[in-house]
Amino acid sequence: MSGNLILAPVFIHLLIAIFQLMAWRKTVTQRILSIGGAFIALLSAIMLFAHVFAQGTLTINASNWKAPFSIVFVADLLATVMVLLTSIAGFAVSLFSATGLSRQRMLYGYFPIFHFLLMGLNGAFLTGDIFNLYVWFEVIIIASFVLMTLGGRRNQLEGALKYMSMNILASMFFLTGIGILYGMTGSLNMADLSIKMHNVQNRSLVGITSVFFILGFGIKSAVFPLYFWLPSSYHTPPSAVAATFGGLLTKVGIYAMLRVNSLIFIPDDFTKNLLMVIAVLTILTGAFGSLNKMNIRQLFSYLIVCHIGFMVGGISMFTKLALTGTIFYLIHDIMVKTNLFLISGFIMQLRGIITMEKLGGLYKEYPKVSLLVAIVLFSLVGIPPLSGFWPKIYLFQAAFNNSNYFFIAALILGSLVTLYVVAKMWSEIFWKQTPDGVIEENKFEPLPVLRKLLLLLPIGLLAAASVYIGLNAEAVVQISERIAAELLDTSSYINAVFKN
Template sequence: MASAVLLLFFWSYIKAQKFLSVILSLVGLGISIWLFSAVYDGGMLVTQSGNWSAPFGISFVADTFAVTMVLLAAIAGFAVSVFATVSMNKARLQFGFFPMLHFLIMGLQGAFLTGDIFNLYVWFEVIIISSFVLITIGGKKAQLEGAIKYVALNLLASIFFLIGIAFLYGLTGSLNMADLALKVQEIENKGLINVTASLFLVAFGIKSAVFPLYFWLPASYHTPPPAVAAIFGGLLTKVGVYAMVRTFTLIFVGDDFLSLVLSVMAALTILSGALGAMVHQHLGKIFGYLIICHIGFMMAGIGMMTELAIVGTVFYLVHDIIVKTNLFMVSGIILKINGTQNIKELGGMYKNYPLLSLLLAIPLFSLVGIPPLSGFWAKLFFIQGGLESGEYILITFIVLGSFLTLWVIAKVWVEVFWKKGVNLPKKAIGRYFHELRQREKWVLLLPIVFLSIISLYIGLGAENIISLSQRIASELMNPAAYIENVMSQNQIEL
């Protein structure tokens, strides 16, 4: 918030905004690393706003899951902030891109840290407002059309979320998540609890873009500039997944019907996302449908609701945020070089830019999950979790989704990198990659290199991410420590 407010004072000074945004994003990343280290080494931190003890005040809870998501948001925010300094044209930056980017990161990190269900709704609204501004910057017809679809569906999700919160408050008289975890278990009318949980499922399902609630995503994510699409693709749907994991492991626990619904939705999300990616030719739409497909993988882990499956969901969240953010920046580089993102009009990338092509191959093949890259390990836990819970049909869909993803990325690689280039007139999109100064080229490539190195670390250093995911899964499946820390009186004062 401090970064966003400071940048507002430099509204007309674009160069100053670029410099400050990168520096402030780096500071935010440093603070996120410090917070992650403090929680990982010293245990959970809890703050009660205004010194109002739980459950009366608004709690902020930094457990391992929350600080991991905060760190991932800071990493993605830093990468996009650097990428935008060159990839975004001046006309769009004049409409407040950098302040809105930091307001969006604020909303995301607030959603990850809150321990109050109504406060989570408030952070979701901050995210919607910020993202609506970002998606409409430039005011092109396609952007405005995509923005209307995006906002309409997300406001509908907010309505379902707010109704669900009202139900919860009516049933328990509380909004604190830890307190809700205790009080919901005492309610005898489980049918009413299931109805309330279904409202949350619809709300988070729309925000996560699961079947059949995903239609807004492929209609909107390809319309904004690549820097905006990168932060959207990496983080916006994942906050819905985070909220789903948090509520269904803490508040709505152990219902077989909900697990069945989640599993069916997961299977159909995987299939519909993969098929959508197969039939489209625009890189932005292909990557948008792959977001949907891989949200299905994470939904599958939630549906299985075993510790192994939750390990897979957390690992896949870590992998997917980094890779999807990187992929949309990759599409931005391809657009800069060729003037189009239609794969039928592309080709010759490997011949003309061999080293760059090898760099871009890292996020592409990490997405597929070719061993030992990052996408491979989480699927092992999904399969193990499915075998443990007897979810053989769900395992089949996960394997099918993996092979269809491989087919899609192989098609992209052949069309964009290996086939002979198509001689088409350049489209008027501003400066092209070969027209940029050498320093600007390096700035454009630096965040892709940065995220590619992290992707390689996630895959090649998988034992560390597995250890982190196991710790998070254990805390989620055994929430007694979370509840005790939030409800105890020995809190840090804000």
């Protein structure tokens, strides 16, 4: 039963994708399968999380081989939280896609590729084998590349080229690091590596290998100076695709950093200082890059970069307080960033454009919708008591305890810039009057009520999740503290892997 629970989030999406391939030209069938499958996957993720939260880490060995020789799947609290967040975001994007995506794009195979991507994400979170993690990363890259090029428009192909080239480079660094690891230890099982790496005498080689992983995961997370591909590519695909990318893909890199740094490379002073420098520069470049952006998705893309720096800074300090803040921020960020790109898609449906100087008057026309969007924007900024406020408190406390004053200054600056660009966005899109001539130029018409409600449903669901996270911060802190403790003391993870 426990094995079925671990593998269910992976195989549900695999089966849904296969069924959708069989119904290639039947877009209505694909939509029903997508929403139903995503909902079933969400239920399985909830069951898996509840089981692990109550009873501890679950494992399953492929073909019943014993660790460390088998490919093992491990569902600890961190992995199950990531699977749960992926399932929530995936369900919301599936709902939005059913209404917000054109039939032409659906006929290109959007829905099966979307579920292959979710399958790859869940596989990456649940694997306990470092090479298998690389394999799941490749599944994610292939699926995301297809989604990014769906429709074949010029700007999509240009963005996809930058995205693919940088991810190939990341995979090269990752695979090189794996090869060196295997040469040093003769193992690929992460729990086994955690034990054997302590006995490696050549610590310089261990340090060099850790840099390969930092480079590989850094590119995937879009950290400085390897971030430029993200704002060049995330604004090009349809909003449903951009929501999946913005909410989940960069967070796989953060997850991998947490997993590898806790099990294989315990950060030394050099690694901590390197990650802190990267974090501060990532916050600054993301913040300053967002200041002059008038395209909504480009603005959100730079905010993704900025806030990735918050989490990398927490990882660099590697204390329980800092990791608690990082995990909490990760939970908050997946919900909010996914929702922001869905909101940009909703605005595109209303107006046909997402350039701020050509927008305006939305609050006057859609006051209730505007207030819903305001909740999401307040969560992004971190207005108390919403979800973005609490993890920053933990990161500030951890930085003060470690005397990381440059990081504190970067956190403050990043938060202020986020507040400024969100206020500018609200003023340009919702508060000001619609510029003269824009209505005639774009010829937009009011959305049908039913379609508008269907588009708003996933936005409302994710907004409710953000509000729940903020108002029930104590429960989220409890989960985050447990995860932080497990990352600092990996004995429960290792024992769970080897008990089978």
